[in-house]
Amino acid sequence: MEYFLDTADIEAIKRINEIFPLKGVTTNPSIIAKEKRDFKDIINDIYNIIGKEKVVHAQAVGSTADIIVKEVNLLRDTFGENIYAKIPVTFEGIKAMKILSKDGHKITATGILSSQQIIMAAEAGAEYMAPYINRSDNIGESGVEIVRDAYKILEMFKKSDEECLKRYKRVFELKILGASFKNVRQVHETMLAGSKSVTISPDVFERLIYHPYTDWSMDTFNSDWEKIYGDKTLIDLL
Numbered sequence: 001m002e003y004f005l006d007t008a009d010i011e012a013i014k015r016i017n018e019i020f021p022l023k024g025v026t027t028n029p030s031i032i033a034k035e036k037r038d039f040k041d042i043i044n045d046i047y048n049i050i051g052k053e054k055v056v057h058a059q060a061v062g063s064t065a066d067i068i069v070k071e072v073n074l075l076r077d078t079f080g081e082n083i084y085a086k087i088p089v090t091f092e093g094i095k096a097m098k099i100l101s102k103d104g105h106k107i108t109a110t111g112i113l114s115s116q117q118i119i120m121a122a123e124a125g126a127e128y129m130a131p132y133i134n135r136s137d138n139i140g141e142s143g144v145e146i147v148r149d150a151y152k153i154l155e156m157f158k159k160s161d162e163e164c165l166k167r168y169k170r171v172f173e174l175k176i177l178g179a180s181f182k183n184v185r186q187v188h189e190t191m192l193a194g195s196k197s198v199t200i201s202p203d204v205f206e207r208l209i210y211h212p213y214t215d216w217s218m219d220t221f222n223s224d225w226e227k228i229y230g231d232k233t234l235i236d237l238l
Contacts, residue, residue: 001191004057004199006179008035008042012202013049024055026130026179026199028086028110032058043079052082057108057128057199059086060096068096072105084128086110089117094124101125108177113141118150118176119157127172128197132180133190144189147176151194184208 002023005016008031016022025046035042046056058075062068072085085100087093088111097107101124108128109121113136118129129150133143154174177197178190181204190198200208229237 002175002177002197003205004177004197005205006031006199006201008032008046009202010042010045010049013046016202016205017050020205022050022054023197024057024082025050026057026086026108026177028059029061040078043083047079052080055082055084055106057084057086059088059110063092065092065095065099068093069099072096072100072107076105081106084108086130087126089121094120097121097124097126106172110179113146115146115150115153118146119153122154122174128175128177130177130179130199133178133186134180134182137186143178143180143186144193147178147190147195148193151176155194 003020004024004026005013005022006026007013008025008027013025027042027046032039032042043056043058047054050056056079058079060068060071060075062071068087072087075083075085084106086108087097087100089109090111093109093111097109100107107126108130109117109124109126110130112118112121112129112131118131121129131143131146131150133147136143136146154176173196175197176195177199178187178195179199181187181190181198181200184204184207187198187200187204187208
């Protein structure tokens with residue numbers, strides 16, 4: 001599994017990166033604008049925290065394929081090879097993906113609300129495809145079903161077309177990047193449906209491993225220990 005943190009909040013990134021095994025950080029125009037700082041400074045600050053060996057996803061904001069292509073080239077020139085360009089699955093976005101993928105750009109398709117958008121983005125050259133789980137649920141659809149259906153189609157595609165499998169495997173592995181979560185259950189079910197990557201906001205991320213009985217168990221252990229050994233640790237006793 002690949003875990004990404006979906007924020008540009010520097011303090012949240014510092015806190016969670018110190019604890020959890022992150023693959024990288026994802027952003028979008030709203031997340032960036034929320035910080036009210038220079039775009040370039042934000043991305044550089046994120047890399048300074050997580051390291052250049054990890055990846056950052058930053059979204060192109062142009063409305064035409066020509067502008068998107070120019071933006072993505074500038075992203076790579078400015079931040080290096082470990083920047084993934086998020087491109088929406090619009091007509092112009094798909095057109096840009098086809099152009100950019102031929103030049104070896106790392107692409108994350110975004111704004112996804114259907115299985116066919118996932119498949120089309122994969123065909124256009126995207127490595128990551130990011131379906132919005134909670135947003136789908138909010139309009140009466142099932143984000144998990146969108147992931148499950150797309151995963152089945154991608155698996156059938158790989159098994160039935162060895163040449164395409166070789167082509168993709170030589171460059172990268174196609175990954176569904178589950179996004180837009182409001183609770184841990186959505187994250188869990190998206191993984192079960194076939195999403196190999198997830199990007200999660202800080203508030204949900206910190207609840208991934210929370211369980212009240214874990215805290216209760218540790219409190220009980222500590223209480224029993226202190227009755228005999230006080231505040232000594234194994235460092236003191238070994």
